[in-house]
Amino acid sequence: MTDITSLTLTQTLAALKDKKLSKEELNKAYLERIKKLNPSLNAFLFVNEDSGEIPVAIKDLISVKDMPMTCGSKILENYIPPYNATVIDRLASQGVSFCGKTNLDEFAMGSSGENSAYGPAKNPWNLVKVPGGSSSGSAVAVAADMAVFALGTDTGGSIRQPASLCGVVGLKPSYGRVSRYGAQAMASSLDQIGPITKSVADARLVLEWISGGGGHDSNCHAKPFVTLSETKGIYSSASPQNDRMLKEIKVGVPKEYFGKGLDSEVEKVIRDAIKKLGDLGAEIVEVALPHTEYAVAAYYIIMASEVSANLARYDGIRFGKNRDQFGDEAKRRIMLGTFSLSSGYYDAYFTKAARVRTLIKKDFDIAFEKCDVIVGPVSPTVAWNLGGKINDPLTMYLSDAYTIPGSLTGIPGLSVPCGFADGMPVGLQILGKHMDEETVLNVGEIYENVTDWKDKKPNMSS
Amino acid sequence: MKLSKDKVRHVAKLANLPLTSEEEEKYSEQLSKILDYTDQLSKADTEKVEPTYNVSGLTNIMAKDEVSESLPQEDATKNGTNIKDGFFVTKGVFNYE
Numbered sequence: 001m002t003d004i005t006s007l008t009l010t011q012t013l014a015a016l017k018d019k020k021l022s023k024e025e026l027n028k029a030y031l032e033r034i035k036k037l038n039p040s041l042n043a044f045l046f047v048n049e050d051s052g053e054i055p056v057a058i059k060d061l062i063s064v065k066d067m068p069m070t071c072g073s074k075i076l077e078n079y080i081p082p083y084n085a086t087v088i089d090r091l092a093s094q095g096v097s098f099c100g101k102t103n104l105d106e107f108a109m110g111s112s113g114e115n116s117a118y119g120p121a122k123n124p125w126n127l128v129k130v131p132g133g134s135s136s137g138s139a140v141a142v143a144a145d146m147a148v149f150a151l152g153t154d155t156g157g158s159i160r161q162p163a164s165l166c167g168v169v170g171l172k173p174s175y176g177r178v179s180r181y182g183a184q185a186m187a188s189s190l191d192q193i194g195p196i197t198k199s200v201a202d203a204r205l206v207l208e209w210i211s212g213g214g215g216h217d218s219n220c221h222a223k224p225f226v227t228l229s230e231t232k233g234i235y236s237s238a239s240p241q242n243d244r245m246l247k248e249i250k251v252g253v254p255k256e257y258f259g260k261g262l263d264s265e266v267e268k269v270i271r272d273a274i275k276k277l278g279d280l281g282a283e284i285v286e287v288a289l290p291h292t293e294y295a296v297a298a299y300y301i302i303m304a305s306e307v308s309a310n311l312a313r314y315d316g317i318r319f320g321k322n323r324d325q326f327g328d329e330a331k332r333r334i335m336l337g338t339f340s341l342s343s344g345y346y347d348a349y350f351t352k353a354a355r356v357r358t359l360i361k362k363d364f365d366i367a368f369e370k371c372d373v374i375v376g377p378v379s380p381t382v383a384w385n386l387g388g389k390i391n392d393p394l395t396m397y398l399s400d401a402y403t404i405p406g407s408l409t410g411i412p413g414l415s416v417p418c419g420f421a422d423g424m425p426v427g428l429q430i431l432g433k434h435m436d437e438e439t440v441l442n443v444g445e446i447y448e449n450v451t452d453w454k455d456k457k458p459n460m461s462s
Numbered sequence: 463m464k465l466s467k468d469k470v471r472h473v474a475k476l477a478n479l480p481l482t483s484e485e486e487e488k489y490s491e492q493l494s495k496i497l498d499y500t501d502q503l504s505k506a507d508t509e510k511v512e513p514t515y516n517v518s519g520l521t522n523i524m525a526k527d528e529v530s531e532s533l534p535q536e537d538a539t540k541n542g543t544n545i546k547d548g549f550f551v552t553k554g555v556f557n558y559e
Contacts, residue, residue: 080541082533082537082540189517216525218520218523219520220518221518221520291506294503294505294506296499297503312478317542324480331485335470335473335493338477339473342476352503353500353503354513355506355508355513356506356508358511359506359508361514408517
């Protein structure tokens with residue numbers, strides 16, 4: 001069998017079942033590819049050569065027992081987790097093994113991958129470009145076919161944005177969908193674990209595998225995600241001949257996601273994708289999210305406050321090195337958060353931001369009365385040059401303007417490849433109602449199957 | 463809002479974060495710029511708006527009060543840098559050491 005590493009998860013499972021492929025061949029093919037490509041892409045911080053099942057890459061802030069975990073930080077340079085995260089146990093019970101731990105912005109704080117203490121991962125579509133962040137290595141590993149799929153985490157866009165910038169599928173599940181036990185907490189009211197995959201069908205399957213309670217995360221709903229039996233299989237049959245499949249879906253388009261700051265080439269690609277959804281029978285309706293302009297500001301106060309509390313655990317006693325080993329962005333956010341929570345400023349900053357969060361959430365509640373999903377760009381631009389924004393934190397923060405509102409609201413969001421601008425991939429963001437991944441995935445899967453964007457791969461031969 | 467170098471030093475102390483003098487300078491400048499940006503939140507009318515701290519839709523989640531397996535002492539201490547007789551060695555809280 002040729003081209004083993006370009007198979008999606010669902011295709012890989014089928015090939016294994018039909019005995020067209022053995023697990024040995026599968027792991028050999030992926031390991032060879034990792035060894036060939038990782039020196040130039042820096043997607044993996046640790047490679048496990050003993051992966052014997054379906055080889056999957058794990059963002060290096062999710063604990064895999066006895067495998068080193070750095071969180072992209074010098075502070076955890078020699079740390080080895082003594083237990084598995086819940087998602088790791090769940091995947092292992094589905095016949096998954098772990099081919100390596102992927103690069104990331106330190107403690108998942110960044111939008112470019114450049115805040116890693118171990119050097120940035122590179123975008124496989126163009127090695128001088130950032131892959132996005134913070135799940136940089138996970139998106140690169142999937143885009144360059146170095147893993148069947150990967151897990152990332154998304155706090156303000158850290159799954160969706162690198163997936164968009166690398167041309168792969170990324171799903172941030174609803175807040176409360178997946179247990180985070182065993183993942184280093186960044187901002188606890190926002191963090192979610194989710195899949196980065198080669199197809200929407202794969203993301204659906206991985207969500208079924210990893211979701212559900214019982215994993216020591218009291219914010220996680222007990223019931224796992226299960227695709228409705230009556231729709232199972234229907235959406236994967238979508239084809240250009242099989243049109244009007246979205247005729248019962250209302251797609252909301254917020255004008256706030258098409259304003260100042262959105263690159264005109266990216267806008268054109270997104271508008272074409274929305275037109276395609278209309279051609280498939282969806283009713284396109286305009287919706288308003290009037291408090292979008294406050295989202296980044298509210299997010300940075302809330303997130304940094306929670307970061308400062310979560311990173312207080314690094315005391316250099318039980319595990320990890322001393323606090324002077326934190327990188328630049330980690331220190332900046334600890335400072336911003338500590339200030340926002342400090343006496344005399346708490347109400348004006350932290351509580352105020354939490355009130356604005358309510359307004360942003362209400363925007364979505366009202367908008368979803370008129371539609372089933374909300375679509376727009378994931379990122380205002382395609383991948384930018386390495387080094388391009390690293391000295392200007394505020395500009396970097398603003399690159400998450402379209403993913404942050406969904407994070408504050410706790411709703412699911414999917415990035416699906418929908419074209420190219422300046423030769424770099426663009427992702428369509430599909431946001432849904434809380435706990436309604438079903439509709440989000442259905443829309444994404446139909447769109448994916450009637451277009452051929454998922455067949456486009458970066459040229460890694462040179 | 464301007465965050466002076468003195469204020470930066472105070473916040474760093476609260477956060478138990480050792481900063482160099484250059485870092486104090488840099489964060490004073492960068493955090494002031496970020497706080498200027500976040501000051502736009504004051505334009506949002508939140509007078510009758512309750513704050514949102516959790517979006518899971520769950521309340522009063524209790525764990526069952528039952529004994530379960532936990533990490534063996536050896537595993538729990540293996541990442542510590544200063545372990546004595548199976549315990550973590552810490553700085554003296556009252557400086558009596």
